[in-house]
Each structure stands twice: as structure tokens, then as C-alpha cells.
Amino acid sequence: MTESAIPVGRASRRLLIPRVAMGLGLLLAAVLAGVVIGETPLPPGQVANVLAHKLFGASLLVDPIDAGIIWNYRLPRTLVAAGCGTALALSGLVLQTLVRNALADPYLLGVSAGASTGAVAVTIMGLGAGAIGISAGAFMGAAMAFGLVATLARAAGGGSAQLVLAGIAGSQLFNALTSFFIAKSANAEQARGIMFWLLGNLSGVRWPDVTLALPAACMGLVACLWHARSMDAFSFGAASAASLGVSVRRVTLVLLGAVTLMTAIMVSLVGAIGFVGLVVPHAMRFIAGTRHRALIPATALAGAVFMIAADITSRMMIPGQVVPIGVVTALVGAPGFALIMIRNRGRR
Amino acid sequence: MKLRAENLSLTAQGRAILDGVSLDIPTGVSFGLIGPNGSGKSTLLRLLAGLEPRAQGHVMLDDTRLRDLPRREIARRIALVEQQADTGDALSAREVVELGRTPWLAALQPFGPEDHHIVDQTLAAVGMTELAARHWSTLSGGERQRLQIARALAQRPQVLLLDEPTNHLDIHHQLALLRLVSRLQVTVVMALHDLNQALECDLLGVMSGGRLIACGPPATVLTPERLRQIFRIRSTSLRDPSDDAQILRFHCLEDER
Ligand SMILES: Nc1ncnc2c1ncn2[C@@H]1O[C@H](COP(=O)(O)OP(=O)(O)O)[C@@H](O)[C@H]1O
Numbered sequence A: 001m002t003e004s005a006i007p008v009g010r011a012s013r014r015l016l017i018p019r020v021a022m023g024l025g026l027l028l029a030a031v032l033a034g035v036v037i038g039e040t041p042l043p044p045g046q047v048a049n050v051l052a053h054k055l056f057g058a059s060l061l062v063d064p065i066d067a068g069i070i071w072n073y074r075l076p077r078t079l080v081a082a083g084c085g086t087a088l089a090l091s092g093l094v095l096q097t098l099v100r101n102a103l104a105d106p107y108l109l110g111v112s113a114g115a116s117t118g119a120v121a122v123t124i125m126g127l128g129a130g131a132i133g134i135s136a137g138a139f140m141g142a143a144m145a146f147g148l149v150a151t152l153a154r155a156a157g158g159g160s161a162q163l164v165l166a167g168i169a170g171s172q173l174f175n176a177l178t179s180f181f182i183a184k185s186a187n188a189e190q191a192r193g194i195m196f197w198l199l200g201n202l203s204g205v206r207w208p209d210v211t212l213a214l215p216a217a218c219m220g221l222v223a224c225l226w227h228a229r230s231m232d233a234f235s236f237g238a239a240s241a242a243s244l245g246v247s248v249r250r251v252t253l254v255l256l257g258a259v260t261l262m263t264a265i266m267v268s269l270v271g272a273i274g275f276v277g278l279v280v281p282h283a284m285r286f287i288a289g290t291r292h293r294a295l296i297p298a299t300a301l302a303g304a305v306f307m308i309a310a311d312i313t314s315r316m317m318i319p320g321q322v323v324p325i326g327v328v329t330a331l332v333g334a335p336g337f338a339l340i341m342i343r344n345r346g347r348r
Numbered sequence B: 001m002k003l004r005a006e007n008l009s010l011t012a013q014g015r016a017i018l019d020g021v022s023l024d025i026p027t028g029v030s031f032g033l034i035g036p037n038g039s040g041k042s043t044l045l046r047l048l049a050g051l052e053p054r055a056q057g058h059v060m061l062d063d064t065r066l067r068d069l070p071r072r073e074i075a076r077r078i079a080l081v082e083q084q085a086d087t088g089d090a091l092s093a094r095e096v097v098e099l100g101r102t103p104w105l106a107a108l109q110p111f112g113p114e115d116h117h118i119v120d121q122t123l124a125a126v127g128m129t130e131l132a133a134r135h136w137s138t139l140s141g142g143e144r145q146r147l148q149i150a151r152a153l154a155q156r157p158q159v160l161l162l163d164e165p166t167n168h169l170d171i172h173h174q175l176a177l178l179r180l181v182s183r184l185q186v187t188v189v190m191a192l193h194d195l196n197q198a199l200e201c202d203l204l205g206v207m208s209g210g211r212l213i214a215c216g217p218p219a220t221v222l223t224p225e226r227l228r229q230i231f232r233i234r235s236t237s238l239r240d241p242s243d244d245a246q247i248l249r250f251h252c253l254e255d256e257r
């Protein structure tokens, strides 16, 4: 990492175009892999034909069943996975930067649990139908969890450890609330569905979900990039950021709002998925450094690719069965995070 | 840039940490703040930087109230080096100094040649050019302190607020820093512990228990009687034979009973 120091500003602009091209190429390759790989293997040529047919109206001969699998199932699922990975990874990055805590992540801080509670409450009580209603419930739950955890952490003294402990307390509380709602109001059938969704599940994803997930992820990416320099200024804490001219209140409000919204939408679509927000930004710091101008795009891209890979793994791990994607991200993420913590001894 | 404080007060947990401090610091003057531990020097500097929203009273920059200026405008005029600054981020020394350009750059504006030039220049000014590529975590306390000062200089401020800037520095770098600061064409307010260094300031303010109890040229402020009261020491004034400059020597009162 030493060589990145002096010429970084000058070199990074010269390398900008090849890097962006490489990133987009990687993303495209991941999406194609997500569509090609599955229980019914589809040759890439066939996939290309179907996509050309659907996207550009090319009059090619396509098998309607294959076309259905590709267009109605695998492509929306892969795109939602990508959006979700980006949103969760960026959420983790923003939280780590703003609260100056390496362990900050929507899952660990109880935000995801709050979103689950809100989503489940809306689903069971049948308040407002559809993805938007559930997302709105999830947003309320996420915001409540956020507020509760932040208040608790501050009341306990405001240190790093206090925040993580408050996050644990918040997660437990909201998970218990979720279980309570399910036990109280759901029938057995509903309960099974909800439990499966809670662990993170992309099986039910269709096109309308894409139109929620991708704009949310893009909105989060734009909000982060816009505040990249302000996020850099948080290196030495919020007071130092303020003395460097950052409107700490406004930036915090905008970025935490974006995190809450992204987390809520992703949880309402695919359930609470852990470790993405924790592992991806830390891994990217090794590659892209700690300056947000490079770290944000790297994290967004890696989050998308990681989640698509996790989705492919969840479909292929046990033949004939789909493992919840949250299980896959945890199986990869937990050891990955342990590794990062050990390598990071002494610094962040 | 002229800096004026009117009746600054701050209460925390029912205790007055700062109690009615008023100051008037003319443009280009170096103002030293002295006082025992806990007398409120750091707090006063934070208030002068506009970093304490709960504070009462006003800080005036020339004829503008600090409170009426947006954060970014304040950061273009005032730079603060706090007593301790630390980060867990794996930042290079150069990246630390680059933070100083934050108030001058729009959200999406990349670093320009001018910004790079200022960063090079300030790194050189504190003698950190050689170490520019080193990581923060590998630097010594003095090197970190010099980087923070370079960062503050990179803000191109008109008012520089320094909280014990010579802390952690070896004697060479202490003298180099004070020389650097004295040559800047900006208003400097700095908290100092070394009273002989304080003698070099244009004006001195003495803090005690959150109040500014004396203010004026060093010779009138640092009287033996006041040093006895505030710091509980006896002082003798000596002359350096080489240039006839005044030097203070201190003795513990407890030793003299
Ligand atoms: N946020 C705070 N809450 C309560 N007390 C504080 C706070 N900040 C500083 N103090 C107290 O205010 C007094 C002045 O502190 P400070 O300005 O750091 O003194 P100095 O820099 O002169 O050593 C100290 O007694 C300190 O304990």
C-alpha cells in the first residue's frame, strides 16, 4: 500500500477510464454468470440470444421455456442480488465511516432486524399491500431500531464497544418482536414463509422487485459519491470533519437516511442478509485504500459481485435445494471477517 | 484577520467550564494562552473555532459573527489543531495533509495542480516531505503533530488555532515550529505550557478556572506574583548573556517551606 501514497491523486485520474471499464466488465460478467449458472444449465449462446431478443427485439429463434427461465427468474434474481449487494456494502461503509467503528454494519447495529420487524408487521397485519407498503414498514422499523440503538449507545457513554453492545441489544429486541408478531398472528403456512424470507431468500424475486432494488442501490451510490470528500474528512472524527468545513449534521442525516432506506428496501425484498456490509468494505480498503473517491465505487462493485456469487452458490451448493443466501454470506463472511480483523491488528 | 470573543461561556454537566471570556486579538498577532491543566484553554480554542454549538456569547471574525458563517466558510478562515487527533484509517501522511484542502473543493471537484502544490509546500514546511508516503500508524507522536499542523496550514487559514502545538516535538522541531508560526502572516492563537516559549508571543492570556484572568504583553502578564498564584511556583528572571533575552527559571513552592 505504500506505493499508493504520493502519486495517488495524479495516477488515479489517468487510470480512471480503464478502471471503470474493468469494473463494468466485471459486473456484466457476474450478471451473465448469474443467469447462465443454475440447476438447468443454459449455454451462454442461448442466454445471449434470449437477452438480445428481449432487450433489443432481435428476431432470433429462442426456446420459450429457456426464455422464461432466463427472463422471468434468473435475470431479475441476479439483478436484485447485485442491487442488494451494492446497497448493503455501501451501508456498511457509510456506517463505519460516520461512527468511526470497524464493526458498524446495518446487520450488527440492529437496523436490519428493525427493518424485518417492520416488514413482518406490515405483512401480517395486512396494512398496505405490495412491495412498497412492506418497504415503508421496513423503513419505519429500521429508523426506529437506528434511533433506539444510537440513543442507547450514547446513554451508555458513546464508545465503540457501547455501540456494538447497543446493536446487539437492539437486534435481540427487534428479533424477539418479529417472533412475537409471527407467533401471535401468522398461521403455520405464513410463518414458514416468513421464517424462510427472514434468513435471506431470493427465490421469490420478480421484475417489480428489480425496479425497487436497482434505483435504491443507485440512489445510495450517488449519495455516497456526492459526499465522498466529506466522508474522507471524518477520518479524525466528527469534530475534525466540522473544523474542515463539513456540515456534519446535514451529511450525517443524508447518509444515515440513505442507509436506512437502502437497508429497509433490501430487507423487505430479500430478508436480512448479514456480513456483506462488514466484509466487503474492509476487503476493499486493502485494494482501493481508505479514500472514499476510490473506496465507494470499489465497495459498490464488490458488493454486487459478492452477492451474485453468493446467490449462485446458494443455488448450487446442495443439488435440488436452495440454501438461504444469508447462510452463504455468513459462511463466507464470518471467516473472511476474522481474517480481516487479524490482518488489521493495530490499524483499522 | 481580527478575532474577537465576547463573553464566551460554556456549561457542561452543571459546571462552568468557560466563564465569560472576552478577547480582542488584532490581525497578524500571535496570542499565547497559558494556564494550569483543566483551566479551559482547549475549550476556549474549540469555541473560537465555532465547534461548540452549546456555547454562549459570540465570536467575531472581523465584523462577521462566526455563527452566521457556513461551516465551509469558517474552515477557509480558521484552522484548528487539536491536542490529540488519531485515526484508525490506514492513511498516508500525504493524505492527512490533503484533508486540509477539503473546504476549498466542491463536492465532485478533483484535486487541482494548485492543491497538490499547497500540499507539497506545507509538507515541506514541517519537514515531512520524506515521510509523505508513510502510514499514520507508523508515525511517531511528533511526526503526527507536525502532519496535523501541515494539514491546518493547507487550509490556508487567516486564523490558526493551535492546542499545545509543541507537544511531542523534540527541541529542534519545537523551535522550528515556533519560528514557522511566527513568520506566518496570520493571526495565531496557541495554548502553550512552556512559559519561556510563551514569552515569545506578542500577547498572552492567562486562563484559570475557566476565566481569562489576565491579558496583555508577556512582560506585564508573567509577573512573579501571578506565576505564584496561578501555577504555584516561584520564578526568577535571568538574562541570556549572548543576546540579553529574558529567561524564566522556576522553583517549586513546596520545596521552600
Ligand atoms: N465535554 C465536557 N464535559 C464535561 N467537562 C468537560 C468537557 N470538556 C472539558 N471538560 C472539563 O473542562 C475543564 C477544562 O478543560 P480543557 O479546556 O481541556 O482544559 P485545558 O486545555 O486548559 O487543560 C476540565 O476540567 C475538563 O475536565
Ligand SMILES: [Mg+2]
Residues within 6 Å of the ligand: B041, B042, B043, B083, B163, B191
Ligand atoms: Mg488542553
